[in-house]
Amino acid sequence: MGVLRGWIGGMAKPAILTVDDDPAVSRAVARDLRRQYGEEYRVVRADSGREALELLRELKLRGEQVAVLLADYRMPEMNGLQFLEAAMDLFPRARRVLLTAYADTDAAIQAINIVDLDHYLLKPWHPPEEKLYPVIDAMLEAWLAAPDRPSADVKIIGHRWSAPSFRVRDFLARNMISYRWFTTDDAEGQRLLAAAGVSADDVPLVITTEGKALINPSEAELATQVGLTTTPATDFYDLVVVGGGPAGLGAAVYGASEGLRTVLLEERATGGQAGQSSRIENYLGFPDGVSGAQLTDRARRQAVKFGAELLTACRVTRLETHGNTRVLQFEDGTSIAAHAVILATGVSYRRLTAPGLAELHGRGVYYGSASTEAPSCADQDVYIVGGANSAGQAAMFFSRYASRVHLLIRGASLQSSMSQYLIDQIEAVESIQVHACTEVAAAFGDEHLERLELRPVDGGPGRVVDASWLFIFIGAEPRTDWLGGAVLRDPRGFVLTGPDLLSGDGPPPGWRLGRDPYHLESSIPGVFAAGDVRADSVKRVASAVGEGAMAVSLVHRYLLESQ
Structure with a gap:
């Protein structure tokens, strides 16, 4: 992890992050920001987009909040637009400001659509009292009016290949609730189980930001405890x-x-x-x-x-x-x-009825993208069933992690069911292999999915392949x-x-x-x-x-x- 510049007494104040590859400029903008906002906010600076993303990931894991992001447009390797777009996935409610020279104002205007830019600032910004602080004041006011949800992490402890544990993680992820996941084999997971007085047999265990322990909660109970609204204000x-x-x-x-x-x-x-x-x-x-x-x-x-x-x-x-x-x-x-x-x-998505799939649902077999599982697919083969856009988007997404993505379709090609832009993208990725006229005949595994039987749709002989991941995108x-x-x-x-x-x-x-x-x-x-x-x-x-x-x-x- 990167070093968090601007840490004040270990206090988790909301952060203002600035990134500029020019060290002199980086120090200057951080100095001006600390002078005005240092009592209420922690100013964090980075010298590159990659370093800034590393800092944001660290802040995310710690359950901290980011109020404003300021990024210089002209940076090597990753420019300001690319950084802000990537940062949106980590802190979507943070206000976004692009620092740019006069010659790059066209890029700043384009950024309004690309990354939902809130403002752009021309350099130099001196005097800050006239050109910098009024903009940041407006950004902070907007952020405070609709801040991030309480960001101290919810903690989940469960078994790696557990359908109930997956259900809890998927529910929180889809509702954009930050959480930390520990298996029952992790030392920290075992410490949390002991602190809650719960055995490894009574999982998933969810520990809320207030320290309340929930054993295998229903979605309604979980929603209530993590701050989602579940009851109407009137009848x-x-x-x-x-x-x-x-x-x-x-x-x-x-x-x-x-x-x-x-x-x-x-x-x-x-x-x-x-x-x-x-x-x-x-x-x-x-x-x-x-x-x-x-x-x-x-x-x-x-x-x-x-x-x-x-x-x-x-x-x-x-x-x-x-x-x-x-x-x-x-x-x-x-x-x-x-x-x-x-x-x-x-x-x-329509459920496949091949033998073994129902028993392994949530344990290697998933309907939809289940993006929470993507990092666990690193350097493994992933199988995707479906030939429409949702399956194509998933194939592109999982290709960032998996060693190979196998796209299984019943038709002879993707042409009849998928947008051409996606077909072109898939053809350009060497790690994605399309298997035409192919269907899943059966799934096998004990704790989790271990093998799949694939066969031609015309009823020819099948073959068994090793597989731990199957994502299904068929029917409506x-x-x-x-x-x-x-x-x-x-x-x-x-x-x-x-x-x-x-x-x-x-x-x-x-x-x-x-x-x-x-x-x-x-x-x-x-x-x-x-x-x-x-x-x-x-x-x-x-x-x-x-x-x-x-x-x-x-x-x-x-x-x-x-x-």
């Missing part, structure tokens, strides 16, 4: 959004920003499948791509900024209609009501079983809306309004569907966000006619 809203993927987040942002009292209900973590994507490169406005986690975090903060409530670990089990009121029942027996509802529950099953017969769905379970509800006899059965259903409206007036859960929707992030916004405009129209 009636203008709009309830069910599902926190791109469509749900889009609806929450537009609903709240347009004055509707809005609450979003999410069963696991906001972002949905898109939130697990390591890189989304075809989303408008991000020419260099953006990770699903970054996009989700920005959307979540945006929704909260406009006043939307975001609830986690809320499992909805029933939708009921009482006059003009729409009621959603929760698993715990409580309920919430609203004038209108937007269904944005998305889809889940709508998460709509909980709806029962409340709304009309197609044979696959997707919600029917708008014109799809009309037949030769007119509106759907039970429709009592003197108009046809709006484009995104379900068979219940005032209940809309957006994103992947809707029948015949376009399965892309941008279209899901657009449908979320469109659904809100239709909610307004519905509310006006209901008055």
Whole structure:
């Protein structure tokens, strides 16, 4: 680890980090910052982007906070834009400032899209009272208004190959809760178990930032204890959004920003499948791509900024209609009501039924990217099932860690199911091998996945390969079983809306309004569907966000006619 310059008496003050490859400039900016902010903040400086990232990782592991990042644009090996983009994955809420010369102002303007830049400063910044401090004051004020969550680490102790331990780690990671992971074989893990009075048989053990020990907690209990909101502030809203993927987040942002009292209900973590994507490169406005986690975090903060409530670990089990009121029942027996509802529950990956896979789920077999496991895949072979964009993005992501990535597809090529830009990227990576017309026939292992049987889809002879990692990205099953017969769905379970509800006899059965259903409206007036859960929707992030916004405009129209 690098040396943390600026450590004051061992106190974990929020950090202001500055990085410049010119030692004289680095010392000067750190001096000016300490003079103004040294009592409340710890100023940390680095001489290169690589060193700065090392410092940020150290701060992250220690559970500390970073308020502002200042990076010089012209640095060798890693320039300021590249550093700030990488730093976003570690401290997404830190405010970002680029130090640049007048000749590089075009680069600073481009950075607004690439790294969501908050400000750029021209060098020299003297006098600091006029050119530096007002900018930093504004950055700190914005950071304090929406600071990082309490960053003292949550600690998890469990078995390396344990499905319950993976479930806990995955839940925290997807909700962007910082944690430290110890196995029961680690000396520190054993010390924590002893301190909590828990044996190695009673794991996973979660120790909260307040020191509370939770033994194999449910997601609802875990969410409550780590500071996520799980209960609504009231029992009636203008709009309830069910599902926190791109469509749900889009609806929450537009609903709240347009004055509707809005609450979003999410069963696991906001972002949905898109939130697990390591890189989304075809989303408008991000020419260099953006990770699903970054996009989700920005959307979540945006929704909260406009006043939307975001609830986690809320499992909805029933939708009921009482006059003009729409009621959603929760698993715990409580309920919430609203004038209108937007269904944005998305889809889940289809489960493979090959022998052995179900037993090894969470122990080498995973559905989705499971990015928490990526470092453990270092120098090993990784197998990925799927030929769509999500599988391609995962292949690119795991190729940074694995010695070889095997992409298993049932078709003859990727052309029919994957975007061309991803196909081109995969072809350029020597460590990614595409196995066409191939499927998983069986999985084997005791504690964890050890071998896979692969076979041609035409039924030819199979072969067994050594494998510890299998990630599955196939199919799209709508998460709509909980709806029962409340709304009309197609044979696959997707919600029917708008014109799809009309037949030769007119509106759907039970429709009592003197108009046809709006484009995104379900068979219940005032209940809309957006994103992947809707029948015949376009399965892309941008279209899901657009449908979320469109659904809100239709909610307004519905509310006006209901008055």
